[in-house]
Amino acid sequence: MEKKEEKREVEMISAKEIRDKYLRHDMMPHIFCTGCGIGNVLDYTLWALEKEGLDMDKTVFLSGIGCSSRLPGYIDVDSLHTTHGRALAFATGVKITNPELNVIVFTGDGDCMGIGGNHFIHACRRNIDITVIAVNNYIYGMTGGQVAPTTPEGDYATTAPYGNLEPAFDMSEMAISSGATYVARWGVKRPNQPINSIQEALQNKGMSFVEMMSPCTTAYSRQNRMGSIEEFWDWYDNKTILAEDHERIKQYGSEEEKEELKDKIKVGVLHKEEKKSLSERIQELIEEVQV
């Protein structure tokens, strides 16, 4: 019952109030291109913060390098803007030093899975209690559209003018297999599911990873002919399938349906498990060895 009341309260707050409460207005206008989804990711995050009622005086945002890593600069809260790929290593330092802080990292596919891949798998392995919101646009967007480790095979990039030859990483699968305890993936087109997932990620005591598939209309769409901005945004509906539906078709679907699955990207809450976080383990050890 309590939860419902909380929810109603949230619904009464307006988008303008959210903006006034959380954003640094002197940082506007933002850098994002027309049709980019990163602003939406920020919006969903702010709504999740509001719903969760997180104390902004006990919250730190971190980021590395890339378009998505600009986000902490727009939020009126303590933040560390670090180097390419290293935000998770910095975040580990922040969280271990002061476990009371809520630590949220914005990252991108190139930042997190490319140059920062090592820090990513180790943060997952340690199950450090932080929330990672990764904007996946399948390309190095800020530097102008070079091939990334997430670029699908055959896709075009400025450094792959005749198509990408290398297989791509699935960031969410990587998070799951490396030990993250909450993993969700959503397209950026619809707000409710991502907002709920980011809120659940904030609640999870451990490494939470929310992958937001988001269009790079400038660097990716142009080279891969994704059509108009509207068409590209629709792609996130047409190309994705809910994890539950995916599972159902895999078990009970017709051959035709199973064939279609091959081209689909699974979205939803992909993984959830209860496991002690690194901070908890450290705390337990301290209590155990204290005389």
Add this chain to the structure above:
Amino acid sequence: MGEQKGLTIQGNMATALGAKLSRPDVIPAYPITPSTLFPEKISEYIADGELDASMIRVESEHSAMSACIGASAVGARTCTASASQGIALMHEMLFIAAGMRLPIVMAVGNRAMSAPINIWADHQDTMASRDSGWMQFYAEKNQEGLDLMILAFRIAEDERVLLPAMVGIDGFVLTHTVEGVQAPAQEDVDEFLPPYDPPHGKLDPEEPMTFGSLGTPEYYQELKYDQTKAMDNTPEIIDEIFDEFEEKFGRNYNRITPYRCEDADIILLTMGSMTGTARAAVDEMREEGEKVGLAKLTVFRPFPSDLLKEIAGDVHGLAVVDRNISPGFGGAVFAECAGAFINEKKSPLMKNFIVGLGGREIFKKNFREMYEKTKKAVETGKVEKPVEWINMDEDVMR
């Protein structure tokens, strides 16, 4: 000799063209502003069949330089491009490339170092790799970027040298600025730069050898001595190859190039793209009767102490202009210049000016101010403040 082709291109395209004409075999690269257009252009050359090479799309600059070392050790002509944090991430590998005596060439879009994050022109990134054992060349304009790439391969691969080299072009001021260049004909570059054939062995299953294994205290210092000696021998070789280049392509390069220095009382020493502005300022001041000259530093490593003493040994004042800062001392070029005159009975009064950090504009009036300040020091015979920051927010300086 083939005809040179006039092109109007950005600095990154010029260094990429210089690389392409040099026929590299392997190019591992990772995107970073402002040098990203280099690997993009190389990808295009390869995809269009204009360059027969392998490009490795690595996952970080650390991997880029690691892959360069691997490729070069196998005997491939290898190059890459980077900037700022990218070069910092390569730092560990830079020393290894030099220690293994691998003639890798890197095109740099010189850019400031974080924090705070800044993507604009600054020499801090390459100055921080000063002691890595790489030769360092700096271009004033896109033409020099193109030529220096070819020259860098030729010098680096010379059997008497065998050291890696970086070619710096200033971020945005050159990397993204369109200028006219003359592109040498391929057959002439081929003649000037024969295919790379490692003279002292490579990774070859027929003749197995090891690179970079443990150098115990019994050997390490001698190996470093040999490596340093190779660098110490390069000035003569660089001069020789610069001369040969001029003969073939008609463009003159020097480790330091003097301009209106013959009867100068005071010389401004600059590096990189700021030199053009400084030259215009010197011309203006000359018209007004001031006895001022300009010295352009093209080769920073090995540092041309010999030429500097020839050019500036008899002047009253030397104004060293640094687009970098070594906190706790001053500019890195200033330190080298001061070092060059150590043990000399006669030395000019030296002032150091820190300018243009993180892409701050450098105007003609700034060079005039530097000249005036140096002139005052010469007149009074006193250098009150050896290091001064120019074109600053006055509120901060109060």
